[in-house]
Amino acid sequence: MLSRQQYEEASRLQIFSGCRPETIAMLLEGAFLHRFPERIDLAKEAETPDFLHVVISGAVELYAHYRDRETTIEVIGPPNSFITAAVVLDLPNLKSARVIEPAKILMLPAASVRKALNEDAAFAARIATELATAYRYITKDLKNQKLRSSLERLANWLVRRDRESGSRHRVVIPFEKRVLAAQLGMVPENLSRGFATLARFGVKVKGSALEIHDPQALENLAKPDPLIDDPSS
Amino acid sequence: MLSRQQYEEASRLQIFSGCRPETIAMLLEGAFLHRFPERIDLAKEAETPDFLHVVISGAVELYAHYRDRETTIEVIGPPNSFITAAVVLDLPNLKSARVIEPAKILMLPAASVRKALNEDAAFAARIATELATAYRYITKDLKNQKLRSSLERLANWLVRRDRESGSRHRVVIPFEKRVLAAQLGMVPENLSRGFATLARFGVKVKGSALEIHDPQALENLAKPDPLIDDPSS
DNA sequence: CGTGAGGTTGAGATCCTTCAACAGATGTGG
DNA sequence: CCACATCTGTTGAAGGATCTCAACCTCACG
Numbered sequence: 001m002l003s004r005q006q007y008e009e010a011s012r013l014q015i016f017s018g019c020r021p022e023t024i025a026m027l028l029e030g031a032f033l034h035r036f037p038e039r040i041d042l043a044k045e046a047e048t049p050d051f052l053h054v055v056i057s058g059a060v061e062l063y064a065h066y067r068d069r070e071t072t073i074e075v076i077g078p079p080n081s082f083i084t085a086a087v088v089l090d091l092p093n094l095k096s097a098r099v100i101e102p103a104k105i106l107m108l109p110a111a112s113v114r115k116a117l118n119e120d121a122a123f124a125a126r127i128a129t130e131l132a133t134a135y136r137y138i139t140k141d142l143k144n145q146k147l148r149s150s151l152e153r154l155a156n157w158l159v160r161r162d163r164e165s166g167s168r169h170r171v172v173i174p175f176e177k178r179v180l181a182a183q184l185g186m187v188p189e190n191l192s193r194g195f196a197t198l199a200r201f202g203v204k205v206k207g208s209a210l211e212i213h214d215p216q217a218l219e220n221l222a223k224p225d226p227l228i229d230d231p232s233s
Numbered sequence: 234m235l236s237r238q239q240y241e242e243a244s245r246l247q248i249f250s251g252c253r254p255e256t257i258a259m260l261l262e263g264a265f266l267h268r269f270p271e272r273i274d275l276a277k278e279a280e281t282p283d284f285l286h287v288v289i290s291g292a293v294e295l296y297a298h299y300r301d302r303e304t305t306i307e308v309i310g311p312p313n314s315f316i317t318a319a320v321v322l323d324l325p326n327l328k329s330a331r332v333i334e335p336a337k338i339l340m341l342p343a344a345s346v347r348k349a350l351n352e353d354a355a356f357a358a359r360i361a362t363e364l365a366t367a368y369r370y371i372t373k374d375l376k377n378q379k380l381r382s383s384l385e386r387l388a389n390w391l392v393r394r395d396r397e398s399g400s401r402h403r404v405v406i407p408f409e410k411r412v413l414a415a416q417l418g419m420v421p422e423n424l425s426r427g428f429a430t431l432a433r434f435g436v437k438v439k440g441s442a443l444e445i446h447d448p449q450a451l452e453n454l455a456k457p458d459p460l461i462d463d464p465s466s
Numbered sequence: 467c468g469t470g471a472g473g474t475t476g477a478g479a480t481c482c483t484t485c486a487a488c489a490g491a492t493g494t495g496g
Numbered sequence: 497c498c499a500c501a502t503c504t505g506t507t508g509a510a511g512g513a514t515c516t517c518a519a520c521c522t523c524a525c526g
Contacts, residue, residue, distance in 0.1 A: 046460060066380035066458055073375060085365035085372075094372050094460050117358045124357030125350045131364035132318035138368065139318075139327050142306060142375050146418050147299035149481070177505065185379050187483060192506050207491095207505095225299055227279060227327050382513070410473070420515060425474050440473095 006033045010106055014079050015054060015130065018122035027116055027123075030109040036099045043083050043097040048090065051107035054081040058103025061179060064095040072182035074141065075100065075175070084130055087113050100175050140228050147228075150186040154194045155222035157184060158203065160229050162212060169215060173208040239266045243339055247312050248287060248363065251355035260349055260356075263342040269332045276316050276330040281323065284340035287314040291336025294412060297328040305415035307374065308333065308408070317363055320346050333408045373461050380461075383419040387427040388455035390417060391436065393462050395445060402448060406441040 002010060007028060010016075016024050032051075036042065036058075043049060045064060053060075055078045062073045062082060073095050076082045086093045087110045116123045144153055157180070161171045173180055181191040195205045201221050202214025212218055226233055235243060240261060243249075249257050265284075269275065269291075276282060278297060286293075288311045295306045295315060306328050309315050319326045320343045349356045377386055390413070394404045406413055414424040428438045434454050435447025445451055459466055 064376050064380070064460070066376065066461065067456065069380050071376070071379040073372065085368040088361055088365040089369070091369070091466055092460070094369060094376070117361060118354055121351055121354040121357050124354050124361055128321055128350060128357055128361045128364060131361060131368055132321040135318040135364055135368045135371065136322070136324070136327060138371050138375060139306065142371060142378065143297050143299065143304070143327070145375065145378050146304040146306075147297070147302050151481090188505070189484085189507085190482065193482095196506085223300065227297070227325070228299060233324055384513095421473070422475085422516085423514065426514095429474085 002028060002031060002033055009033075013054065013056075013106070015081065015126055016123075017126065019116075019126070020120050020122070023116050023120040023123050027108050027112050030112065032107040033104070034107070035102065035104050037102055038099050040099045041096060042099065042105065043093050043095075045094065045096045046092050048092050049083045049086050050110050052081055052087045052110060052113045053083060053097070054106040054108065055079065056104040056106055058099065058105075059101035059175070060097050060103060060105075061100045061175075062095045062097050063182070070182070071185065072179060074137065075179070075183060080134075081130060084127065084134065088117065088127065088131070090114065100179060136233075143228050145185050150184065150190060151194050151197060152222065153184045153186075154191070155198065155201075155218060156224050156229055158198070158210065158212065159219060159222045159224050160231070162215075164231065169212040171210040171212070173210065177208070235261060235264060235266055242266075246287065246289075246339070248314065248359050249356070250359065252349075252359070253353050253355070256349050256353040256356050260341050260345050263345065265340040266337070267340070268335065268337050270335055271332055273332045274329060275332065275338065276326050276328075278327065278329045279325050281325050282316045282319050283343050285314055285320045285343060285346045286316060286330070287339040287341070288312065289337040289339055291332065291338075292334035292407070293330050293336055293338075294333045294408075295328045295330050296415070303415070304418065305412060307370065308412070308416060313367075314363060317360065317367065321350065321360065321364070323347065333412060369466075376461050378418050383417065383423055384427050384430060385455065386417045386419075387424070388431065388434075388451060389457050389462055391431070391443065391445065392452060392455045392457050393464070395448075397464065402445040404443040404445070406443065410441070 010028055010031070010033060011024050042053060042060065055076055057078055060076045060082060062076060063070055064073055082097055083093055090110070117127060118124070144156070148156070158171060162169060165171060177191055178188045181188045184191070186194070195203065198218070201217045202212065203218065204211040204213060243261055243264065243266060244257050275286060275293065288309055290311055293309045293315060295309060296303055297306055315330055316326055323343070350360060351357070377389070381389070391404060395402060398404060410424055411421045414421045417424070419427070428436065431451070434450045435445065436451065437444040437446060
């Protein structure tokens with residue numbers, strides 16, 4: 001149940017661009033637009049989702065369990081959606097989702113999403129591109145995991161973050177280091193040691209603020225590859 | 234350029250189910266249906282694809298490079314398509330594809346696929362479910378990689394293969410062991426050692442034929458999890 | 467029979483994790 | 497304002513997992 005203002009805001013989202021007004025109206029019919037504080041769980045592994053979640057602002061961590069182990073699969077920011085695949089296929093979530101940076105989330109009823117998918121080609125095409133992007137994102141992550149050592153992953157994370165924030169050689173870790181460690185597929189202790197090793201390549205660490213004093217040395221170590229690290233490709 | 238018979242055969246594929254006849258006609262207009270022998274490369278990393286490939290029979294290995302390393306991302310069989318995400322987004326391939334089991338492949342022109350996506354909701358929905366399935370598949374693989382040891386991955390591969398082939402406790406590796414090793418994210422030597430260790434759990438190896446003499450012991454070791462190992466979820 | 471490719475085995479190095487202790491920052495209640 | 501608890505992150509030592517390198521083995525094939 002959205003207010004008129006919320007409805008206006010929501011309908012301008014990328015995910016609706018090109019869609020028929022009726023489609024948008026149907027999708028927003030039983031929708032919610034909420035702000036969530038940190039640490040709130042928005043979805044749980046193994047449960048079948050009732051809503052497609054679209055991140056308007058903030059950040060959401062997707063993580064998964066096996067036995068007593070846990071790992072982060074990805075961190076989602078605006079304007080991306082999550083648990084999209086589970087909603088499309090009407091199958092249980094493969095991962096849980098928790099807010100790691102206060103977030104505004106648009107929740108679209110799963111049944112409406114599946115209905116719209118078969119009625120509005122533009123919406124279906126948007127969902128397809130959304131899924132294609134997510135697929136490529138996770139493919140890069142899998143390549144990152146299988147083809148690089150943890151130090152290489154860390155170095156490349158740094159290079160990429162720096163590039164994304166204007167190459168001013170000052171990078172801030174936007175969440176807890178443990179989350180970064182899990183995302184990079186290592187244990188927190190190992191992340192510390194990784195940073196310690198990077199000191200030899202001109203990287204200074206002060207809390208969550210990182211300084212790159214020898215960009216060339218770091219790049220030489222990282223050897224970034226567009227087919228793993230370019231966010232746009 | 235398909236013969237009448239090939240056209241008939243192709244149009245019955247799952248990927249076209251529910252689509253308008255005009256859509257199917259447009260997609261098959263500049264399509265090819267070919268058989269390819271082993272070792273042929275069907276797509277190359279970093280190139281932008283001209284065709285969407287649908288596997289009718291046989292098997293295709295998707296692999297990727299970084300520096301001098303190579304790894305297998307997945308092995309695709311019928312009736313799945315591959316490099317779908319790159320075609321939808323008109324971006325370079327993140328992986329290469331090679332035939333590892335003589336294959337019959339339907340190739341649909343990429344431009345036609347993108348056109349159909351925006352014109353036929355049923356086709357767009359099919360592509361969306363295709364992508365959603367691929368996304369979940371690779372998500373499971375990433376969980377497998379990040380949450381399990383190589384022995385656990387091997388044990389679970391065995392359990393799953395056995396289940397898929399009728400639980401008769403005789404499993405055949407359908408391709409070279411090196412491919413299996415790469416797929417499981419380990420080096421060939423380590424796969425050998427893995428099998429050697431599994432002997433203690435009642436697994437006998439004769440070439441590419443495997444026998445499971447103590448299914449319970451193997452399951453206890455593997456501890457399969459539906460959210461990683463169930464092909465259907 | 468040689469030869470070569472795929473697979474196995476062993477020894478050593480490297481990477482990564484575990485466990486334990488400790489440091490620093492933050493918050494709470496007295 | 498201080499004593500204490502708690503949480504995050506760091507460091508060290510030890511063990512385990514995985515990889516590298518090299519030798520060897522097996523089998524299909526000319």
